[in-house]
Amino acid sequence: MDDSMLPKYVKIVEVGPRDGLQNEKQPIETTDKIALVNALADAGLQVIESGSFVNPKWVPQMAGSEAVFAGIQRKAGVSYAALTPNMKGFERALEAGATEVAIFAAASEAFSQKNINCSIAESIERFAPIMEAARASNVPVRGYVSCIAGCPYEGAIAPAKVADVSQQLFDAGCYEISLGDTIGTGTPAQIEQVIDAVTRSLPVNKLALHAHDTYGQALANIYRALQLGVSVFDSSVAGLGGCPYAKGASGNVATEDLIYLLDGLGIEHGVDLQAVVDAGQRMCDLLGRSNNSKVARALLAKCRVD
């Protein structure tokens, strides 16, 4: 493959305040969540998934998302996104001032049941009124497809199934489809198969890759996706996170590591690496956990030596 074909600009969708924090068992002060979102916006990130409006009994850490949205210092040009599983969630997100929402389906029946308590077909039906209300309110909707390269309950997932669900979300009106390697088992060859299958009917510029780094494949998968023309990537500051309904799943690719890769390839992204490193380390210190970004760890160690 020829690297001269790589995109000149990549949009980074920062999912740390939602995907990164949703699995944390310990309480996190709302002010700390707000400070994280503000710091990420100051660093230049233009899409920040800042919370989710799901059933608080299912994901208690996200219960305070209203307060987070209320406290954010809104920056012009930044989209503050929220995850919404149903109409109730959409109404809460709208009321809280989310500037875009994301609906989330899966390419695995078992994961769909565990994550949102319904089949894939039922989820698509459940999303229809959200799409209608979002259109009426001029709110852009993003669509996630989970388990694109494997499911914690079903194992292998056929790329054709991913393509089918992606198509349904796109036809429903999602402006972008984020392909989620929820448990991070995908390898570049598999990711290529999935992208090939999905782009048989969807344009590549409508796709994003949401890579978890559980098996250390995230950057390799992103590089392959870049070569195939994908130019939107989800990432989580300090590699925070995991999915509550995918046991053992670790966080997304770290935003810092993604930025370092893009810088090395000369691809523009508009984000200040050091500012993201600082924001991520602050949250890691608060949580008392180690930083999952290798780039952050290296830069912070260098800083201590210098």
Ligand SMILES: CC(C)(COP(=O)([O-])OP(=O)([O-])OC[C@H]1O[C@@H](n2cnc3c(N)ncnc32)[C@H](O)[C@@H]1OP(=O)([O-])[O-])[C@@H](O)C(=O)NCCC(=O)NCCSC(=O)C[C@@](C)(O)CC(=O)[O-]
């Ligand atoms: C979809 C539901 C709500 C169905 O959950 P359910 O229990 O079937 O819902 P229900 O409609 O039967 O309602 C039960 C109760 O929940 C309430 N309720 C219902 N909806 C809401 C809401 N929006 N906000 C607040 N409350 C809500 C509702 O009002 C009712 O309250 P009660 O009458 O018992 O007092 C539930 O399964 C759920 O919240 N699931 C979300 C799970 C989740 O957040 N998972 C993690 C995010 S997905 C992810 O991380 C993957 C991704 C996106 O990152 C991509 C990847 O990596 O693959």
